[in-house]
Amino acid sequence: MHSIAMAMSLHPGMWICYATLYGLIIGSFCNVLIYRLPIMSDPERRSANPRHRNLTRRSACPACGNPIRWRHNIPVFGWFLLSGHCHDCGEPISGRYPAIEFLSGLGTGLIAWLCGFTWIAGTAMLAFWACITATGIFYDTVNRYFAFLNGRPAGFD
Numbered sequence: 001m002h003s004i005a006m007a008m009s010l011h012p013g014m015w016i017c018y019a020t021l022y023g024l025i026i027g028s029f030c031n032v033l034i035y036r037l038p039i040m041s042d043p044e045r046r047s048a049n050p051r052h053r054n055l056t057r058r059s060a061c062p063a064c065g066n067p068i069r070w071r072h073n074i075p076v077f078g079w080f081l082l083s084g085h086c087h088d089c090g091e092p093i094s095g096r097y098p099a100i101e102f103l104s105g106l107g108t109g110l111i112a113w114l115c116g117f118t119w120i121a122g123t124a125m126l127a128f129w130a131c132i133t134a135t136g137i138f139y140d141t142v143n144r145y146f147a148f149l150n151g152r153p154a155g156f157d
């Protein structure tokens, strides 16, 4: 057996800790996907949002466009460090970002705990992250649709 696999199997607590940390980071990436994938797939929004038209650009404040500093980009904690406001312009940052990061960390740790260090755990984690991303995009799409019908600007809080 591979030494990492053996260590993870012998110390389930370590595996659960690593999985939770990894889940927090992936949750942060889910936020990026939820925000950028709909923009990237719509030519009109793509040209209006040059900062968010691909996945390689650094995270930026949606209000003022200033890049997020690395210490403010730490999953969940960064948001609390900023008390939910942009460091540069002071505009509120949605509590949905840390909530999704927390949900992802919690769920990934739970899968690690329930399934152990197995392929089933890895597959379940991929499915879980995909579900988070798809749900977020679906919610925003429905929200944008009703905003359009009611003639109010689209957004989430």
Ligand SMILES: [Zn+2]
Binding pocket: 061, 062, 063, 064, 065, 066, 086, 087, 088, 089, 090, 091
């Ligand atoms: Zn800002």
